């Protein structure tokens with residue numbers, strides 16, 4: 001049986017505890033909500049090409065802009081760092097990546113090796129339902145491209161390749177492809193000229209057609225050409241961005 005003293009203290013502590021817990025839950029939910037919104041806003045800015053290579057994202061500035069705590073910003077920056085969308089430098093802060101041409105070449109090369117393997121496995125094996133799923137995805141890509149939604153276009157283009165990887169049914173492969181695609185999405189956002197932003201819905205459609213007709217060599221060739229074209233465009237643009245244009249440097253003041 002409870003003693004009088006415990007009877008006195010227990011109701012007080014149990015009455016107070018749920019109240020604090022409730023407040024904590026509300027705070028956590030609010031923080032989570034704002035955290036997600038800040039995450040989406042920064043990701044969209046990155047994929048929309050609005051942030052430039054090497055640009056620093058300062059916690060204090062962002063906390064002011066989004067009207068939230070620096071703790072929330074810190075969590076979002078850490079998450080983007082884990083995803084490879086930002087570079088986190090010890091004691092210096094978060095920066096927009098500035099990959100070298102060689103870094104990018106290596107990532108595109110890995111994609112080519114893995115994704116030609118993916119189309120080889122899928123060729124002639126897809127169900128009508130899967131074909132329909134791929135075609136509907138390409139329609140969404142076309143729409144985003146026509147509506148000039150640059151960040152959505154880049155993201156959907158990348159997701160087409162993730163969708164193909166999903167159809168192979170290997171979690172390891174999917175995780176690997178997701179990481180590679182996230183990196184190349186960012187490369188495109190940073191360096192691909194706006195008018196060429198589509199990872200060509202038309203080319204994706206051609207890949208689907210090759211997968212339907214069971215022509216393994218055609219599917220492999222199309223995937224290789226598709227990835228090589230994007231890689232070359234991005235690397236050329238990145239090199240141009242690194243090298244100042246001497247004509248424009250000197251003609252202004254001469």
Ligand SMILES: [Zn+2]
Pocket residue numbers: 157158160161199200204226
């Ligand atoms: Zn593509």
